[in-house]
Amino acid sequence: MILSSLLCFAASAASLTLDIASSGGNQSSSLLYGLLYEDIYHSGDGGLYGEMLRNRAFQGSSSDGAASLARNTDYWHPVGGVSLAIDKSSPAISSSLPYQMRMDVPAGTTGTVGFYNEGFWGFDVDATKRYIASLHMRGDYSGAVNCYFYSTTTGQVLGSTSMGIHQTSSAGWVQSYSATFQPSKTGSDGNNTFYFTFDGSKLAGKSVYFNVFSLFKQTFDNRINGVREDLADALLNMNSKYIRLPGGNNMEGNSSPYEWKWNETIGSLLDRPGRPGTWGDINTDGFGLLEMMQMAQDLGVEVILGIWAGLYLDGQVVSQANLKPYVDSVMNELEFLLGDKTTTYGAKRAALGFPSPFTIKWIEIGNEDYLNGGTNSYYSYRFMAFYNAIHAVYPSINLVSTINPNPVNSNGSSLDLHIYGNENYFVSLFNTFDQASRKYPVFINEYAATNTGSNNIGQVGAQTLGMSCAEAIFLLGCERNSDVIVGSAYGALIKNYNEAPDTVAVIKHTANEVLYTISYYVQKVFADHMGTRTLPVTATNGGFGPVYWSGTANSSSTILKLVNYNGKTGSSNAVQVNVKGSSKNIATLITLTAPSSTSVNNLPSLGGESSTITTTTLSGSAGSFSISFSKPYEIAVLVV
Numbered sequence: 062m063i064l065s066s067l068l069c070f071a072a073s074a075a076s077l078t079l080d081i082a083s084s085g086g087n088q089s090s091s092l093l094y095g096l097l098y099e100d101i102y103h104s105g106d107g108g109l110y111g112e113m114l115r116n117r118a119f120q121g122s123s124s125d126g127a128a129s130l131a132r133n134t135d136y137w138h139p140v141g142g143v144s145l146a147i148d149k150s151s152p153a154i155s156s157s158l159p160y161q162m163r164m165d166v167p168a169g170t171t172g173t174v175g176f177y178n179e180g181f182w183g184f185d186v187d188a189t190k191r192y193i194a195s196l197h198m199r200g201d202y203s204g205a206v207n208c209y210f211y212s213t214t215t216g217q218v219l220g221s222t223s224m225g226i227h228q229t230s231s232a233g234w235v236q237s238y239s240a241t242f243q244p245s246k247t248g249s250d251g252n253n254t255f256y257f258t259f260d261g262s263k264l265a266g267k268s269v270y271f272n273v274f275s276l277f278k279q280t281f282d283n284r285i286n287g288v289r290e291d292l293a294d295a296l297l298n299m300n301s302k303y304i305r306l307p308g309g310n311n312m313e314g315n316s317s318p319y320e321w322k323w324n325e326t327i328g329s330l331l332d333r334p335g336r337p338g339t340w341g342d343i344n345t346d347g348f349g350l351l352e353m354m355q356m357a358q359d360l361g362v363e364v365i366l367g368i369w370a371g372l373y374l375d376g377q378v379v380s381q382a383n384l385k386p387y388v389d390s391v392m393n394e395l396e397f398l399l400g401d402k403t404t405t406y407g408a409k410r411a412a413l414g415f416p417s418p419f420t421i422k423w424i425e426i427g428n429e430d431y432l433n434g435g436t437n438s439y440y441s442y443r444f445m446a447f448y449n450a451i452h453a454v455y456p457s458i459n460l461v462s463t464i465n466p467n468p469v470n471s472n473g474s475s476l477d478l479h480i481y482g483n484e485n486y487f488v489s490l491f492n493t494f495d496q497a498s499r500k501y502p503v504f505i506n507e508y509a510a511t512n513t514g515s516n517n518i519g520q521v522g523a524q525t526l527g528m529s530c531a532e533a534i535f536l537l538g539c540e541r542n543s544d545v546i547v548g549s550a551y552g553a554l555i556k557n558y559n560e561a562p563d564t565v566a567v568i569k570h571t572a573n574e575v576l577y578t579i580s581y582y583v584q585k586v587f588a589d590h591m592g593t594r595t596l597p598v599t600a601t602n603g604g605f606g607p608v609y610w611s612g613t614a615n616s617s618s619t620i621l622k623l624v625n626y627n628g629k630t631g632s633s634n635a636v637q638v639n640v641k642g643s644s645k646n647i648a649t650l651i652t653l654t655a656p657s658s659t660s661v662n663n664l665p666s667l668g669g670e671s672s673t674i675t676t677t678t679l680s681g682s683a684g685s686f687s688i689s690f691s692k693p694y695e696i697a698v699l700v701v
């Protein structure tokens with residue numbers, strides 16, 4: 062971006078000129094920029110959820126990319142000649158977790174024995190942070206358990222702690238916690254493992270049993286069983302206004318009876334069986350309903366609650382005759398979240414440490430219920446069964462349909478459209494909502510440009526500047542129509558880089574790094590500068606394309622967002638902006654760009670970010686300013 066001087070005002074008569082009216086627009090949605098959370102490719106387990114040990118409670122496995130209830134000791138490795146096996150002997154730690162890991166120690170053993178865990182593609186070992194480990198054990202052992210990080214890159218122990226156990230077989234299960242510890246060294250990378258070791262001479266010839274291990278690094282806002290700090294900070298910095306949870310296809314389940322069940326994600330971790338997730342791995346459900354609500358509170362965002370509406374992803378649908386228990390379960394969930402502590406379920410919430418009811422204004426009935434033949438049953442009974450039950454008890458909650466049009470089609474209802482496509486398609490969506498019906502609010506609770514240009518085969522692994530600018534153009538269209546488009550959220554929000562390098566997400570992570578895509582910065586810059594009302598903008602010497610725009614205002618500022626999409630650069634092509642009624646001579650200009658339309662951001666260790674954000678002060682005269690782009694693909698936000 063080239064700073065303009067006053068002289069630019071005399072620029073060529075042909076430059077695009079935008080006159081922003083001071084009134085005449087519509088109220089805009091305060092929710093416009095939001096988030097979709099579902100556990101997809103380790104957004105939850107091994108992602109936001111702070112648990113660092115993988116397969117901590119032997120809840121199931123993943124093979125050939127599909128989650129199953131087959132149990133194994135994957136991600137655990139024996140140390141000191143022991144063998145590790147899945148075991149189902151009694152007593153189990155709980156009825157929800159019937160499988161445990163058995164360690165058989167050969168007779169005559171004298172040295173150190175135990176096992177180590179691989180983590181989710183390693184561990185973040187950070188000498189500036191606190192960690193705590195724990196486990197449950199059954200068997201005879203009196204002695205120390207040494208716990209430590211080990212770098213497979215450098216061969217060094219990076220930090221250790223210990224716990225003591227004094228247990229006999231007949232006493233059943235015992236839980237033991239380590240002392241809180243800070244690693245002595247920060248790992249040079251994420252390739253670290255975590256060890257639990259025992260005195261082998263005390264276990265020689267014996268078998269001992271383990272379940273519900275845990276290792277946490279200090280979490281966002283120091284919550285117990287909370288979320289990973291760097292990822293939560295990334296969400297916080299997006300300045301989003303709502304989060305839709307818990308999904309997404311993952312809520313639906315691949316087949317019966319594996320829909321997300323709220324009542325199996327609360328309370329003690331010992332009472333959470335977990336379930337085969339949609340995206341290839343088991344969900345531990347450690348990041349349960351209350352943990353998600355807590356995170357939303359800590360992020361300061363509203364919740365759009367997704368409820369399962371009777372459709373499994375394999376196309377199986379709950380019949381009308383059999384639907385009632387599922388509706389009842391949702392009503393119980395709502396009492397759990399919204400009821401005061403004198404209600405049955407409100408009391409359960411209070412007992413779990415949340416005396417005050419939550420606030421929920423939007424409930425989304427299902428997810429993509431048109432999938433696999435779901436449309437007919439959605440219209441004929443599924444939507445209405447949930448709508449009627451919820452509306453009768455909570456008349457002020459707005460009920461969101463996942464199929465267009467909303468079956469109820471009245472006030473108090475709204476719609477969620479999901480939009481995926483290539484870059485060119487997203488550019489073409491710019492004016493798609495200009496003539497949209499204003500009957501009820503519309504969310505775009507999932508969108509993403511998944512490929513460059515007009516390419517339709519597969520997805521790219523990282524959003525290019527061109528794709529991100531196309532998404533920005535689409536968002537301008539939403540913002541110009543934000544009297545009816547009330548929210549937007551990119552799908553997917555977070556993915557593990559190691560697992561899903563080939564598909565798009567706003568944020569990707571490894572054990573110890575975070576990748577902020579250019580889409581991330583588009584959403585952040587747009588959310589950081591959003592007015593409370595739209596303003597009419599009149600163009601002369603040009604129309605939409607290659608420059609696109611949207612004007613909004615709040616009580617103190619006028620905000621003009623611009624996207625240059627394969628457009629001209631330099632002061633001779635500057636856009637002249639006149640804010641009617643303004644006497645301001647100074648404005649702030651925020652720009653987002655990268656070297657070329659194909660530029661992408663990467664992990665810090667793989668080259669880092671190509672995109673840059675600059676903030677400059679722009680001089681003008683009585684509300685008139687000149688904006689010149691420095692790159693053919695560039696986003697600019699002018700705040701007057």
Ligand SMILES: *[C@@H]1O[C@H](CO)[C@@H](O)[C@H](O)[C@H]1NC(C)=O
Pocket residue numbers: 085086087499541542544595596597598
């Ligand atoms: C305000 O909303 C109406 C539709 O209700 C639309 O036609 C008009 O363009 C909007 N005005 C602005 C400035 O966005």
Ligand SMILES: *[C@@H]1O[C@H](CO)[C@@H](O)[C@H](O)[C@H]1NC(C)=O
Pocket residue numbers: 182213214250252559
């Ligand atoms: C770290 O682990 C990754 C795979 O998880 C591997 O590709 C990489 O080579 C490892 N780096 C080192 C230094 O061992």
Ligand SMILES: *[C@@H]1O[C@H](CO)[C@@H](O)[C@H](O)[C@H]1NC(C)=O
Pocket residue numbers: 322324325386387390
């Ligand atoms: C949770 O609710 C479902 C009904 O949606 C029920 O089938 C299941 O048994 C419940 N689980 C527990 C642990 O109560």
Ligand SMILES: *[C@@H]1O[C@H](CO)[C@@H](O)[C@H](O)[C@H]1NC(C)=O
Pocket residue numbers: 456457458472473
């Ligand atoms: C529906 O509209 C009526 C009349 O405008 C209003 O009183 C009521 O609060 C609205 N209901 C909802 C759920 O928005």
Ligand SMILES: *[C@@H]1O[C@H](CO)[C@@H](O)[C@H](O)[C@H]1NC(C)=O
Pocket residue numbers: 589590591615616617618620700
């Ligand atoms: C209006 O928007 C500008 C730009 O985002 C912001 O700096 C300012 O704080 C906002 N003013 C109010 C009153 O919200």
